Amino acid sequence: MYGESSDLRSFVPWFQSHEGFVDVSVMDITTFPGHGGRGVIALTEILEGHTLFTIPRSLTLSTRTSSVPAMLGPQRWKNYGLDKGWVGLILCMMWEEAQGASSRWSQYMSDLPMTFDTPMFWSASELEELKGTSVVDKIGRDDAGKDYYTKLLPAVQSRQDLFSPNLIPQYYSLEKYHIHGSRILSRSFQVERWEREDGTIEDNGNGNTSTESEMDVANMSAGSGMDVDESPADAPQPEESDDEDAVDPSDVAMVPMADMLNARYGSENAKLFYEESLLRMVTTKPIKAGEQIWNTYGDPPNSDLLRKYGHVDMVPLSQGEEGNPSDIVEVRADLLVSVLTQQNHEISPESTKERIDWWLEEGGDDVFVLETDLELPEALISMVRLLLLPDGEWAKARDKGKPPKPKVDPQLLSLILLVLRRRLEEYPTSLEFDVALLSENLPLTRRHAVIVRVGEKQILCGTIEKLLAMQQALPANADEDKGKKRKGGSAAGEIDERPKKTKR
Incomplete structure (x- = not known):
């Protein structure tokens, strides 16, 4: 189920009004009966290498593009641990949703899903069906609750001028924390800052530069929130790992339009490329009219698909059987x-x-x-x-x-x-x-x-x-x-x- 204000006829004009480009002559967003969600379909035959849409880096929603970190103050942001993991991004999403129509991302936030089929929201009896698998130990509901009560809620309560106590039950509750966390888990992308040849860094297209050393930006793609190499959901939290390749929490971003694409094992026909000022979705093979346009999850096992996205992949295997070859x-x-x-x-x-x-x-x-x-x-x-x-x-x-x-x-x-x-x-x-x-x-x-x-x-x-x-x-x-x-x-x-x- 998607937001109460969900209206795709409003989403595309909103996207275009914020300098997003979408080739409406070749693609459309639709709901697939029995599929349980939306996706993107080809209206005509599309050749390989065709640009489907582009997203300005400034339209991605992250702790870099939201004004919340600056309003709260860098020291307070760190003191409450909002610079670690997803807590800070969740707070930004809560804030933007609470702003309603005055938020730059108001239409996008209203179009995000409100309910999920992931085990995070299953009953105790339903979770018993997963006994023996590693899924239950990775759900992390208790850890998420701990972060909410020890990090996010104290930060919110410390600035009543920014976060009205009257709005906490509606926009800053534990239930909302789980919903936004699930949105990040299932739809976020890893969007690293662009490093120029002179060593300066463009920060999500906002015009701010830095000489901070960053990893080179690879051409990564994501489908409903997962890039090819590593899902931000599974990246070690910086405070728990000395891994130099750990994902920077400020790289995790919500990317309007790109997260509309679904994914299925071995079906990728489009990929997201990262450029200095924008992100570009390009077809990687010819697509026939009426076919769905697929991004990729990186072909994970069904245990990960269920935990993160609430579905499983079943494709033909040998001897007429079906399953997921990546299990x-x-x-x-x-x-x-x-x-x-x-x-x-x-x-x-x-x-x-x-x-x-x-x-x-x-x-x-x-x-x-x-x-x-x-x-x-x-x-x-x-x-x-x-x-x-x-x-x-x-x-x-x-x-x-x-x-x-x-x-x-x-x-x-x-x-x-x-x-x-x-x-x-x-x-x-x-x-x-x-x-x-x-x-x-x-x-x-x-x-x-x-x-x-x-x-x-x-x-x-x-x-x-x-x-x-x-x-x-x-x-x-x-x-x-x-x-x-x-x-x-x-x-x-x-x-x-x-x-x-x-x-x-």
């Missing part, structure tokens, strides 16, 4: 450690903790991702071998800064099989049960949850079958592997002599 299943390192310590009592808790700490310090993963290719992640294999190293070989690995090679053997396969079976047991239903459920007339939220579960379980079951086949093929070489044991160690403890992994 993944996550296996946590703590599950791996739990299984290994239960199976091998010689692994002490103290030694395990020491090895895990070293692994993480060296930039190792604490979550391992299985994909539809059913290949075991090398990092997972290496970590299992690390935990199995005899003390002497562990000391060598630590001193050299070299993790064990990702080499499989019968013992390792058996342990990883136990890990994957335990991971499969975290779902309350079986794959066969879920597949049968999909033939029934299910409520939308439950159907989406079942589709996510099916995609993950298919990967787990397929990987288990593949490992069982490998296990049957390995015993013939087991004696040979044992003969390669090192002095004071074992084949499973062979140290990787490759260059050390760069710390993230």
